Amino acid sequence: MWLSDLALVLASSDGPPGLLPARQQMAVSLGWHIILACFGVAFPTMIYVVHRRGIVRDDPVALDLAKRWGKVSAVLFAIGAVSGTVLSFEMGLLWPGLMGRFGDVLGLPFAFEGLSFFVEAIFLGIYLYGWGRMPPRRHLAMLIPMVLAGIVGTFCVVSVNAWMNNPTGFELRDGEVVNVNPWAAMFNGGVWLQFAHMWVAAFMVVGLVVSGVYAAGLLRGRNDAHHRLGFTVPFVFATVAAIAQPLIGHALGMRVHDTQPAKLAAFELALTTEGPAPERLGGLLIDGEVRWSLDIPRLGSIIARNSLDAPVPGLDTVPKSDWPPVNITHLSFQLMVGIGTLLAAVVIVYWLLRWRGRDLLDNRWFLRFAVIAGPLAILAMESGWTATEVGRQPWTVWQVLRTEDAATMSTGIWWTYLGVLVIYLGMTVGAYIVLRSMARRWRAGESDLPSPYGPPGRERVS
Amino acid sequence: MTLASLVAAALFLGVIAYALLGGADFGSGFYDLTAGGDRRGAELRGLIDHSIGPVWEANHVWLIYILVMWWTGFPGAFAAATTTLFIPLMLALAGIILRGASFAFRKYSATMAQARLFGAIFAGSSVITPFFLGTVAGAIASGRVPKAGYGDRVGSWINPTSLVGGCLAVGTCVFLAGVFLTADATRAGDVELAETLRTRTLVVAMVTGMIVFAGLYPVSHDAPTLTNGLLTHASPLLVIAALAGLAATVLVYRRSYSVARLAAAGAVGSVIAGWGVGQYPWMLVDEVTINDAAGANTTLAGLLIVVAIAGVLVLPALGYLLWLTQTEAWTRT
Numbered sequence: 001m002w003l004s005d006l007a008l009v010l011a012s013s014d015g016p017p018g019l020l021p022a023r024q025q026m027a028v029s030l031g032w033h034i035i036l037a038c039f040g041v042a043f044p045t046m047i048y049v050v051h052r053r054g055i056v057r058d059d060p061v062a063l064d065l066a067k068r069w070g071k072v073s074a075v076l077f078a079i080g081a082v083s084g085t086v087l088s089f090e091m092g093l094l095w096p097g098l099m100g101r102f103g104d105v106l107g108l109p110f111a112f113e114g115l116s117f118f119v120e121a122i123f124l125g126i127y128l129y130g131w132g133r134m135p136p137r138r139h140l141a142m143l144i145p146m147v148l149a150g151i152v153g154t155f156c157v158v159s160v161n162a163w164m165n166n167p168t169g170f171e172l173r174d175g176e177v178v179n180v181n182p183w184a185a186m187f188n189g190g191v192w193l194q195f196a197h198m199w200v201a202a203f204m205v206v207g208l209v210v211s212g213v214y215a216a217g218l219l220r221g222r223n224d225a226h227h228r229l230g231f232t233v234p235f236v237f238a239t240v241a242a243i244a245q246p247l248i249g250h251a252l253g254m255r256v257h258d259t260q261p262a263k264l265a266a267f268e269l270a271l272t273t274e275g276p277a278p279e280r281l282g283g284l285l286i287d288g289e290v291r292w293s294l295d296i297p298r299l300g301s302i303i304a305r306n307s308l309d310a311p312v313p314g315l316d317t318v319p320k321s322d323w324p325p326v327n328i329t330h331l332s333f334q335l336m337v338g339i340g341t342l343l344a345a346v347v348i349v350y351w352l353l354r355w356r357g358r359d360l361l362d363n364r365w366f367l368r369f370a371v372i373a374g375p376l377a378i379l380a381m382e383s384g385w386t387a388t389e390v391g392r393q394p395w396t397v398w399q400v401l402r403t404e405d406a407a408t409m410s411t412g413i414w415w416t417y418l419g420v421l422v423i424y425l426g427m428t429v430g431a432y433i434v435l436r437s438m439a440r441r442w443r444a445g446e447s448d449l450p451s452p453y454g455p456p457g458r459e460r461v462s
Numbered sequence: 463m464t465l466a467s468l469v470a471a472a473l474f475l476g477v478i479a480y481a482l483l484g485g486a487d488f489g490s491g492f493y494d495l496t497a498g499g500d501r502r503g504a505e506l507r508g509l510i511d512h513s514i515g516p517v518w519e520a521n522h523v524w525l526i527y528i529l530v531m532w533w534t535g536f537p538g539a540f541a542a543a544t545t546t547l548f549i550p551l552m553l554a555l556a557g558i559i560l561r562g563a564s565f566a567f568r569k570y571s572a573t574m575a576q577a578r579l580f581g582a583i584f585a586g587s588s589v590i591t592p593f594f595l596g597t598v599a600g601a602i603a604s605g606r607v608p609k610a611g612y613g614d615r616v617g618s619w620i621n622p623t624s625l626v627g628g629c630l631a632v633g634t635c636v637f638l639a640g641v642f643l644t645a646d647a648t649r650a651g652d653v654e655l656a657e658t659l660r661t662r663t664l665v666v667a668m669v670t671g672m673i674v675f676a677g678l679y680p681v682s683h684d685a686p687t688l689t690n691g692l693l694t695h696a697s698p699l700l701v702i703a704a705l706a707g708l709a710a711t712v713l714v715y716r717r718s719y720s721v722a723r724l725a726a727a728g729a730v731g732s733v734i735a736g737w738g739v740g741q742y743p744w745m746l747v748d749e750v751t752i753n754d755a756a757g758a759n760t761t762l763a764g765l766l767i768v769v770a771i772a773g774v775l776v777l778p779a780l781g782y783l784l785w786l787t788q789t790e791a792w793t794r795t
Contacts, residue, residue, distance in 0.1 A: 079562075079563060079566065081522045082522070082562040082563055085526060085555070085559070086559060088525075088526045088529045089529065089552075091529075092529065092543075092551075093552065093555075096541035096544055096611060097541075099533045099540060100538050100540065101537065102537070103533040103534055103536075103538075103757060104534055104537050104758045104761040104762075105758075107533055107537070107757075108534060108761060108764045108765070110533075110534065111530050111531065111764075114523065114527055114530050115771060115772050115775070117526070118527075122779045122783050123779065125783045125787075126783050126786055129783070129786045129789075133786055133789050133790075134786070145779075180761055182534075182764050183764065409545070410548050410615070416552055419556060423556065423559055427559075427563050430563060430580075433576075434566070434567055
């Protein structure tokens with residue numbers, strides 16, 4: 001599949017030499033950064049809950065969790081600041097055709113995002129320095145600007161992507177961009193649902209990754225209040241998010257039908273317009289034919305159109321030159337839906353059983369699943385972004401700017417792509433080593449580890 | 463003053479802030495690099511860690527601010543610069559990534575070998591990053607970025623003005639950091655360390671001062687438009703830069719470090735502002751003016767709103783953070 005799509009992209013590309021590596025590099029950078037961004041968005045809320053519990057109930061276990069999570073989020077924030085800087089360089093270096101022509105249309109949300117990032121960084125610093133230096137209630141309140149900045153930041157970044165799917169706020173006159181209204185571009189028709197989808201996804205990812213860490217501890221027999229609380233708080237957030245997410249996704253899918261039928265057709269692997277349409281599970285498009293798919297009658301219409309027999313548009317309604325890479329779009333979309341459904345089912349089962357008086361935290365198979373649920377949530381999110389981004393091709397700005405016209409004409413992008421791969425691999429390994437060594441030192445009884453943005457530890461490593 | 467000039471001024475304020483705050487951080491990497499072996503350099507490295515710890519992330523924000531203001535306010539000129547100056551921008555970016563990540567990792571290193579590796583990466587990339595950013599400034603100021611983009615990919619940033627710009631950027635960063643670190647060491651009561659740093663800072667001050675004024679000679683042949691601006695409407699700033707730089711050096715010599723910090727910041731700020739004023743009204747020198755490069759007026763107004771909100775929201779919070787970092791913790795358990 002990868003090879004055939006790759007061949008397709010290569011064969012159909014009369015575009016600049018930078019096109020393919022620029023797309024790959026952007027995908028890697030964004031896909032990597034989004035994981036850290038999730039922590040910046042969702043983690044402060046969870047820290048707020050445990051910290052508040054620690055103060056209100058005078059619970060040292062909860063306070064200790066808040067302290068540790070604050071330091072972990074500082075490490076992740078620091079690395080995320082670096083990868084975020086990379087992205088702002090790449091916008092110009094890889095996509096001059098987009099930024100040069102539409103910079104003043106799409107740029108304003110980026111400015112607000114930069115502002116909220118700054119606010120979050122400052123309040124993270126205040127929070128880390130606040131332990132023992134501020135009245136407890138005021139210290140706790142310092143998390144609220146971080147939560148709000150996370151919301152604004154998510155909205156702004158997603159707003160730019162939503163604009164690329166639903167371009168508004170300008171007119172084209174003989175190829176010239178005129179009548180620019182950046183506010184209309186920022187609050188385009190697609191932004192609210194896309195924002196909700198991503199914001200909730202951040203809570204799924206962080207909730208399941210963090211609870212998975214404590215599930216791993218429980219599996220190793222560290223069955224104490226610390227691990228149970230560390231599992232439960234993020235898991236509650238993940239539960240709400242995992243149940244809400246399919247509903248939001250469904251609403252968003254219906255919007256895609258109205259605004260980007262070609263994308264929906266690729267999601268559904270629909271070659272011809274059918275009503276009622278089946279849901280094709282799996283399957284590949286090979287030489288113009290769908291193979292190896294499992295068709296469930298009517299389900300396609302229900303999922304995509306919220307109706308028993310409404311037609312789902314097929315790729316036959318779109319000129320072949322405007323088709324997205326169908327197989328990647330289809331499979332990544334279904335991977336996202338499949339994992340999302342599985343996660344929603346598992347959280348529901350957990351709480352149903354707990355309501356019936358059975359706690360799955362004593363069940364090793366459940367704990368094992370909880371450990372991999374975090375990576376699964378990340379995989380679902382990455383698949384979702386792959387589906388929507390690849391599904392938008394060959395357009396960078398939907399039906400306005402083709403990707404080959406947005407990409408840089410520079411040669412040598414394969415080299416920068418290679419550099420990015422090496423650097424990101426290094427940062428991943430580094431982050432893993434640092435976080436693991438923090439966990440070990442905490443377990444060994446050290447309580448005063450230093451952190452970026454935070455005050456120096458009492459014992460100095462220099 | 464047009465809306466475009468206001469946005470350009472706000473953008474350039476970001477450049478000055480980055481040169482001062484980020485510059486001091488970049489420069490401290492030079493002292494880390496030259497601190498000596500593990501044992502001998504430990505004290506100085508500890509001081510560097512302590513000095514840039516609380517604020518080091520802020521500097522990424524200034525850079526992001528500059529880029530965002532540039533591509534939103536002046537999209538065409540931005541694309542022209544990124545396509546022409548692809549190589550130095552990529553190299554500066556690589557330096558920023560390695561620096562930021564390795565600084566964070568060094569802080570957590572469990573073993574000496576890890577700390578040494580991350581420390582070396584941190585220090586080396588701190589020095590090369592400002593150099594490449596300086597070459598970018600030199601390329602723009604000497605009129606080597608064509609309006610349509612995709613200019614000479616090598617010659618645009620390997621030329622007399624760019625090389626002066628690169629050396630100047632490194633020199634000012636190292637000078638600023640030297641003054642700041644000496645002041646910090648004195649405040650921490652470490653006289654011996656302060657004396658070592660004082661000597662180094664004085665040497666750096668001489669070298670940097672020489673680069674600034676000796677650099678004017680090749681620049682005057684290589685970048686006539688900029689030179690003309692520097693010698694006419696920007697000349698007061700150059701005079702201020704010279705006086706402030708001299709004052710900072712004398713103050714360091716006389717061990718009045720906290721006042722020296724102000725003078726040093728004034729000197730570096732004037733040099734950077736001199737560049738901006740010197741190339742006014744050009745956005746890309748000899749190619750496109752600020753007014754012609756500007757994007758839509760509605761967007762420019764939106765950007766000024768963001769800047770105003772930032773002033774109201776960010777500055778008090780930042781002040782509170784800095785105050786908090788100077789406050790002692792209540793308990794020492």
